[in-house]
Amino acid sequence: MAATTTIAKKTTTPMRADTALLLVAEGGIFWNVEVTFLVFCLALFLAYLFLKGTKNLPPYPAGCWPVLGHLLALGRAPHLQLTAWRRQYGDVFTVRMGMEDVVVLNGYTAVKDALVDRSELFASRPPNYIFDVVTGFGKDMTGERWGNLFTQKKYFTTIALKTLGRDDFDDGPDAIEEKIREEAGCLCNKEDVDVTIANVICSMLCGERFEYGDRRFRELSEAVANTMDKLGCGQPISVFPFLRFIPGVNKPISGSKLHAGKIQKFLWDEISRHRQDLDHENPRDFLDVCLIEADTHDKVDNLTEENIVYIAQDLFLAGIDTITHTLRWSLLYMAMNPDIQEKVQSELDAVVGGAQPALSHRAQLPYAEATLMEVQRMRAVVPLGLPHATTQHVKVGQFDVPAGTQVVTNLHSLHMDPAYWPDPDRFDPERFPDAEGKVINNPKSYMPFSGAVVTANIDYVYHNYTELTRVLGETAFQCPGIMQVYTVGTSVQGRELWVMEISDNLGDHEPGEPEFKYVGNMHGNEVVGREILVYLIQYICQQYQAGDSRIRSLVHETRIHIMPSMNPDGFEYAEAYTPPTNPNETDWTYLAGRYSFFDNGERYDGFNGTDLNRNFPELNSVVYRYENTSGPNHHLSVPDDFWTGNTVSLRPAPETKLVMDWILRYPFVLSANLHGGEVLANYPYDLSRTYPNNPTAYTRCPDDEVFRELSKAYSLAHGTMAKCGVTQPCYTDDFACQDGITNGAAWYSTTGCMQDFNYLASNCFEITLELSCNKFPPEAELVQFWEDNREALLQYMEKVHSGIKGFVRDTNNNGIADAVISVRGINHDVTTARDGDYWRLLVPGTYRVTASWGGWTQEKTCTAANRAGVCDFVLGAPPTQPPSTSAASPAMPLMWSSVLAIAALVFSWLRP
Numbered sequence: 001m002a003a004t005t006t007i008a009k010k011t012t013t014p015m016r017a018d019t020a021l022l023l024v025a026e027g028g029i030f031w032n033v034e035v036t037f038l039v040f041c042l043a044l045f046l047a048y049l050f051l052k053g054t055k056n057l058p059p060y061p062a063g064c065w066p067v068l069g070h071l072l073a074l075g076r077a078p079h080l081q082l083t084a085w086r087r088q089y090g091d092v093f094t095v096r097m098g099m100e101d102v103v104v105l106n107g108y109t110a111v112k113d114a115l116v117d118r119s120e121l122f123a124s125r126p127p128n129y130i131f132d133v134v135t136g137f138g139k140d141m142t143g144e145r146w147g148n149l150f151t152q153k154k155y156f157t158t159i160a161l162k163t164l165g166r167d168d169f170d171d172g173p174d175a176i177e178e179k180i181r182e183e184a185g186c187l188c189n190k191e192d193v194d195v196t197i198a199n200v201i202c203s204m205l206c207g208e209r210f211e212y213g214d215r216r217f218r219e220l221s222e223a224v225a226n227t228m229d230k231l232g233c234g235q236p237i238s239v240f241p242f243l244r245f246i247p248g249v250n251k252p253i254s255g256s257k258l259h260a261g262k263i264q265k266f267l268w269d270e271i272s273r274h275r276q277d278l279d280h281e282n283p284r285d286f287l288d289v290c291l292i293e294a295d296t297h298d299k300v301d302n303l304t305e306e307n308i309v310y311i312a313q314d315l316f317l318a319g320i321d322t323i324t325h326t327l328r329w330s331l332l333y334m335a336m337n338p339d340i341q342e343k344v345q346s347e348l349d350a351v352v353g354g355a356q357p358a359l360s361h362r363a364q365l366p367y368a369e370a371t372l373m374e375v376q377r378m379r380a381v382v383p384l385g386l387p388h389a390t391t392q393h394v395k396v397g398q399f400d401v402p403a404g405t406q407v408v409t410n411l412h413s414l415h416m417d418p419a420y421w422p423d424p425d426r427f428d429p430e431r432f433p434d435a436e437g438k439v440i441n442n443p444k445s446y447m448p449f450s451g452a453v454v455t456a457n458i459d460y461v462y463h464n465y466t467e468l469t470r471v472l473g474e475t476a477f478q479c480p481g482i483m484q485v486y487t488v489g490t491s492v493q494g495r496e497l498w499v500m501e502i503s504d505n506l507g508d509h510e511p512g513e514p515e516f517k518y519v520g521n522m523h524g525n526e527v528v529g530r531e532i533l534v535y536l537i538q539y540i541c542q543q544y545q546a547g548d549s550r551i552r553s554l555v556h557e558t559r560i561h562i563m564p565s566m567n568p569d570g571f572e573y574a575e576a577y578t579p580p581t582n583p584n585e586t587d588w589t590y591l592a593g594r595y596s597f598f599d600n601g602e603r604y605d606g607f608n609g610t611d612l613n614r615n616f617p618e619l620n621s622v623v624y625r626y627e628n629t630s631g632p633n634h635h636l637s638v639p640d641d642f643w644t645g646n647t648v649s650l651r652p653a654p655e656t657k658l659v660m661d662w663i664l665r666y667p668f669v670l671s672a673n674l675h676g677g678e679v680l681a682n683y684p685y686d687l688s689r690t691y692p693n694n695p696t697a698y699t700r701c702p703d704d705e706v707f708r709e710l711s712k713a714y715s716l717a718h719g720t721m722a723k724c725g726v727t728q729p730c731y732t733d734d735f736a737c738q739d740g741i742t743n744g745a746a747w748y749s750t751t752g753c754m755q756d757f758n759y760l761a762s763n764c765f766e767i768t769l770e771l772s773c774n775k776f777p778p779e780a781e782l783v784q785f786w787e788d789n790r791e792a793l794l795q796y797m798e799k800v801h802s803g804i805k806g807f808v809r810d811t812n813n814n815g816i817a818d819a820v821i822s823v824r825g826i827n828h829d830v831t832t833a834r835d836g837d838y839w840r841l842l843v844p845g846t847y848r849v850t851a852s853w854g855g856w857t858q859e860k861t862c863t864a865a866n867r868a869g870v871c872d873f874v875l876g877a878p879p880t881q882p883p884s885t886s887a888a889s890p891a892m893p894l895m896w897s898s899v900l901a902i903a904a905l906v907f908s909w910l911r912p
């Protein structure tokens, strides 16, 4: 294999052959064909005729033969043929691999749609007999089919590899880098590139490198190369698995078993060696991290040593060949382009000098980086990616792709697309730097590593305050243009109430753009919300950078504020709390850390402290009174006695005051407050109208219909919340069977809740989400909680764009702040923001809507929809002219304008 192949020879050989297409098309299929085979062919041909025409798959290119399908037409370099077909048949077509329909995606739009925008729908792997034999039929990570273990293994492997690069790991900050430098120092002979790479991978996985002459190491390298040959060289069995029963034809299977067996033997030996002095506190390498996981089952259900062998084998197989060939192509391009070589060298000389290059030099080496990127563009070493399979029925354009269909992503077609890369066959590193000479991050139509693997960079762990602070800072650093951290103030114990702001216009309200918020961990011991909000922030950052169009629109059209923890003191208390061992002592597990600390130094334990979600001004009874007296229906002012509450637990906690101020400062439109202890979405009102009588009476607010729809937007998109008959209830009430939602009071009455305060004192509609039966579940479950909530979190945020929206302006076209928007039939108004912009969440339909300010009104018919209908208003005169001194607008009788002016004044007194 590669070790003995010269660079020149490699240029004429196809690149790494990973896919089923390559598997088949490269090799000679027709040797050793026996009569049995012909009989099978006939049977299959009949089946083919039977099945043909029953599906709405993308079109088939010409040249499809019965039984063989397109195998002959694909030739020895299928990525070239597929790219040629793209010109004739468009971005999406179906190729028949023997009897199997394989959907091929070409070009940036189609491939990004599958690998980035809708990655989960295309995440699985198709069966492939030889590959499955080598990987133990899914015992590894790469071959795992879609499901729980799929995500767990991928996350775990990514985290384990990231751990190797962590500052506190083993030999310190540069452990891996140091190993690479050391190894590079040993590379003197160009024939040894693959051995060098194998040694680096070996150091990462097993913590040791070998001398190049070492017999055991040579055997390992050869076994890796031979296994890749068996996987990479066209094998009829991959297309016609029944051939494995035919003697002679099935030789590649025994061959691949033999070679993979050698790698596995090496890894089993290493595992025994590692077991001897494994220290759970101080893992030394990848195998140690895996063995600790196999002992603790923290992140992967039942990870066994056998799984570890197969996962480590994945890394040997995937890592050595790819890097080796990329380096070889780079050397070849340097040899063929001496002028470019010269420029790379002089940049290296200027930045690195005589020393060895380090990762920290990378930012200063834009030309070298661009050159490597250009090599990978021209010669993507995995030109067709790895084969994927659909996880469910998927629509691609007007076509239907059934669940389980094999999907091949033609990455080569992206890199050679003249629409993105003029004169694509020309080697030109100048394509990558932008006008300022900086290398473009994530260029379009460029995916040598395929799409973003599902949320690969998120650590699904608990974050204490220090960790939370770090991860927010790091994420903002990674996504500088769209994320920044701010604080609304400090908790009693001095911890910041951090908020991540996410917007394409940081630090400012954009006129016309709605603001959204999530608040987590208000009860310090209810922690799932806190963590999934951290993951959500990381996910948005990552997907934004990967070009996910859904996330990009969300960020471009919304200003998002995420406060992962409103009670950071309570969280630290809850995390440190250990239940008593003595059964006579009270166990506060259910409550410890729920409350915030008193600010007068009073004792704090399970019971003593402020329940922040009972601590907001109680405005329900005020509004219930106004309902009968036609009093104001929005922006109610905070009663004076709130500030001077006579018992300490009623006095507003510092955290409450800070968050109240925050709620009133920004023009929030929609929000959710994340809790635990049940699984449901709870909406206003939280206090029964007849309280304390009939405390569980369903208590409708004027926007009951809107709130039910908002709550269902979350619960129906959630993995378990509304799965009636499937989800086990936490307690006796089976909320899943009522769509996972409940009116607050109908569940139980409470006063001083944050959601009702939002609704009654500001423009913001808030619901309360309960996300887990167990308030503080084991860390290993966090991945699943994230998976269950991710889509719901996104869909709920997207709801901020429903209803109607627009501007209220004066006749000089200036926006009017604080104009009142009333909807006929709904006794709850909202007001305009600073620039005259407003958002009114409504269920789809037609409404009579009135805008009023300072004596002028305008009524219109507006259409509410899932994408907010625009409904602008123009009111009589510039806001600088007070209505009482100006003549009334001609359209309005004087009396009415003064009545409205007084009403407006009263409203402004009522403001907090």
Ligand code: HEM
Residues within 6 Å of the ligand: 141, 142, 143, 154, 201, 314, 315, 316, 318, 319, 320, 322, 323, 326, 381, 382, 385, 386, 448, 449, 450, 451, 453
């Ligand atoms: C130039 C270097 C590399 C290139 C161009 C490359 C490219 C790719 C591509 C295109 C895929 C297919 C992803 C998909 O669509 O499913 C892939 C998967 C994979 N690569 Fe690499 N790779 C490189 C280096 C490495 C290295 C050094 C390692 C490990 C040490 C590695 C480990 C893997 C693994 C484990 C998978 C399977 C991932 C999964 O199933 O989720 N690769 N690689």
Ligand SMILES: [Zn+2]
Residues within 6 Å of the ligand: 523, 526, 613, 675, 676, 677
């Ligand atoms: Zn709670």
